[in-house]
Amino acid sequence: MRINVRLSNQPASQNAFPVIPERDSVLHSWCVQAQWQAPTIVGGRAAHFWDADGNDYLDMSSLAGCSNLGHQHPTVVDAIRDQAERLCFITSAWGAQPRAELAEALLEKAGFKNGRVFFTVAGADANEHAVKFARQARGLPQGWIITRDRSYHGTSYACMALSGDARTRHQVDPERYAVARVPPPYAYRCPFGSSSEIECGRRAVAAVADEIDRKGAESVAAVLMEPNAGTNGIVAPDNYWPGLRELTRSRGVFLIADEVMSGFGRCGEWFAWQRYGDAGKPDLMTLAKGLTGAHLPLGAVAVNENVAKHLEKQMLFTGLTYCGHPLACAAGMAALRAYEDEKLIERSRRLGAAMFVELKRLRKQHRVIGDVRGGHGLFAVIELISDPISRAPLAPWSQTPSQLTALVKKALDLGVSFAARGNLIILAPPLVIEERELNDALALLDRLLSEMEAA
Numbered sequence: 001m002r003i004n005v006r007l008s009n010q011p012a013s014q015n016a017f018p019v020i021p022e023r024d025s026v027l028h029s030w031c032v033q034a035q036w037q038a039p040t041i042v043g044g045r046a047a048h049f050w051d052a053d054g055n056d057y058l059d060m061s062s063l064a065g066c067s068n069l070g071h072q073h074p075t076v077v078d079a080i081r082d083q084a085e086r087l088c089f090i091t092s093a094w095g096a097q098p099r100a101e102l103a104e105a106l107l108e109k110a111g112f113k114n115g116r117v118f119f120t121v122a123g124a125d126a127n128e129h130a131v132k133f134a135r136q137a138r139g140l141p142q143g144w145i146i147t148r149d150r151s152y153h154g155t156s157y158a159c160m161a162l163s164g165d166a167r168t169r170h171q172v173d174p175e176r177y178a179v180a181r182v183p184p185p186y187a188y189r190c191p192f193g194s195s196s197e198i199e200c201g202r203r204a205v206a207a208v209a210d211e212i213d214r215k216g217a218e219s220v221a222a223v224l225m226e227p228n229a230g231t232n233g234i235v236a237p238d239n240y241w242p243g244l245r246e247l248t249r250s251r252g253v254f255l256i257a258d259e260v261m262s263g264f265g266r267c268g269e270w271f272a273w274q275r276y277g278d279a280g281k282p283d284l285m286t287l288a289k290g291l292t293g294a295h296l297p298l299g300a301v302a303v304n305e306n307v308a309k310h311l312e313k314q315m316l317f318t319g320l321t322y323c324g325h326p327l328a329c330a331a332g333m334a335a336l337r338a339y340e341d342e343k344l345i346e347r348s349r350r351l352g353a354a355m356f357v358e359l360k361r362l363r364k365q366h367r368v369i370g371d372v373r374g375g376h377g378l379f380a381v382i383e384l385i386s387d388p389i390s391r392a393p394l395a396p397w398s399q400t401p402s403q404l405t406a407l408v409k410k411a412l413d414l415g416v417s418f419a420a421r422g423n424l425i426i427l428a429p430p431l432v433i434e435e436r437e438l439n440d441a442l443a444l445l446d447r448l449l450s451e452m453e454a455a
């Protein structure tokens with residue numbers, strides 16, 4: 001029996017328009033085309049979306065970790081409609097009110113007084129531009145960028161070079177993009193053999209220091225990393241991010257926080273680095289996803305006063321036709337208002353803490369769970385293993401074990417959409433999810449893990 005039923009505000013018939021299957025006409029991301037099979041989604045509300053046959057799904061991943069406000073948030077939809085009636089588009093050669101408002105609001109939320117914002121279309125181009133700006137501000141047009149293994153920054157060519165992602169690694173040579181990667185702060189399987197979280201975090205920072213020193217700090221433009229949530233599934237030990245901040249400052253290298261997934265309440269703060277206060281404040285940060293709650297595509301690079309000063313008198317050799325698209329910026333402003341008015345950042349912190357307590361209980365209950373990570377906001381990772389002693393993964397990274405594929409399929413048949421990546425279940429529900437819905441989904445997960453173990 002499905003745990004979800006039709007919502008009262010969901011129209012009985014969604015089929016006012018013919019549903020055109022896209023299986024044979026669209027190239028889909030991250031899949032073998034011949035295997036793509038998915039229902040056509042025709043509507044959504046809060047933490048739910050539903051398909052053309054009226055099947056309702058509880059969204060436990062905010063789709064791609066982006067629908068932080070849930071689906072069809074009324075404030076955002078209204079703002080898009082209002083802005084569309086006034087002005088859909090004007091290039092950034094001209095001013096646009098929603099663009100100005102959103103830039104100011106973002107700088108204020110970040111505490112980037114006298115900083116500036118460059119708007120992009122998504123997360124990948126935000127990261128590319130952050131790298132461009134950091135290099136320009138350092139006076140190193142092709143300066144080194146240090147990133148880490150097991151990271152994800154997007155799939156444009158430069159972003160594949162920046163990402164330590166097994167799926168795209170073979171497509172690009174990072175050295176040709178002046179990118180150097182270092183081992184990750186993955187305490188459960190510490191690449192430095194450390195037995196404690198803190199020691200692993202410390203040695204991971206030391207690895208960045210060694211890499212900067214090997215290249216020579218004078219030739220390194222920036223360190224670019226995800227401060228918390230990410231599809232790589234690593235949640236760094238608490239000393240990692242502040243350690244990076246201290247290190248980069250001491251070497252005169254910029255620190256770029258990729259907040260594309262971790263921002264806008266996902267980790268219980270506006271931006272994940274804020275958990276550390278000023279001790280975590282980066283020089284640049286990139287945003288997308290939750291910036292509009294995915295209602296429209298929009299990304300951004302926020303730079304602090306120092307970087308802004310460097311750029312102020314120089315020609316900026318870059319541009320995007322849709323840079324600061326007024327419709328998308330209006331959606332962004334409305335999204336910021338919704339996070340604030342509905343106290344969603346605090347809500348994420350509270351529900352995330354409760355979710356993490358439950359996940360720790362599940363870890364004790366299920367031998368297939370090796371580790372649970374998260375606890376800061378509505379983001380958590382469950383890592384599945386085949387042997388608790390050796391910690392052998394259920395499948396070699398980054399393959400998804402068949403048992404996990406089956407679990408996700410069973411859950412979907414019961415009306416709950418979970419995200420899996422490799423051996424990981426990544427929990428990142430919309431911040432508006434009802435407590436009861438969250439509890440039901442976790443109870444379902446508990447049951448399906450028991451069935452997996454019994455099989």
Ligand SMILES: Cc1ncc(COP(=O)(O)O)c(C=O)c1O
Pocket residue numbers: 064122123124125127152153154155226229230231258259260261262288289
């Ligand atoms: C941390 C991080 N950075 C960058 C990106 C790329 O963003 P986009 O897909 O909008 O280009 C993603 C997407 O998942 C992400 O999680």
